[in-house]
Amino acid sequence: MTLSYNKLWKLLIDKGMTKTEMRLKADISTTTLAKLGKNETVSMEVLIKICKVLECNVGDIMDVINEETEDDNE
Numbered sequence: 001m002t003l004s005y006n007k008l009w010k011l012l013i014d015k016g017m018t019k020t021e022m023r024l025k026a027d028i029s030t031t032t033l034a035k036l037g038k039n040e041t042v043s044m045e046v047l048i049k050i051c052k053v054l055e056c057n058v059g060d061i062m063d064v065i066n067e068e069t070e071d072d073n074e
Contacts, residue, residue: 001066003039008061011054025053 012022023033026049035042047058054061 001064003041004063004065005036005039005061007063008036008050011056011061015054017054022050022053026050 009019012019019033019037023030026046028046028049032042032046047061050061051058
C-alpha cells in the first residue's frame, strides 16, 4: 500500500494557499511537509491539524492506494 497526498495539493490550489502558508497555519514542521511531498506516512495528529486549517476531512487530503502484486493476479 502507498499513500498519495495529491488531493491535499489540489485543495491548496483551490483555496489559493501555498504549502508554506498551510504549514504555518497548521503548525507543522518543514520535515513533516517534506514527508507529505514524498507521500510518506505522517501522524494522524498532523493530518487532523491540516484538516482543521483547510476545514475538510482526512479523505479530502489523502488516498491509500492498494497496489496489487503479480502474485495476486496469478
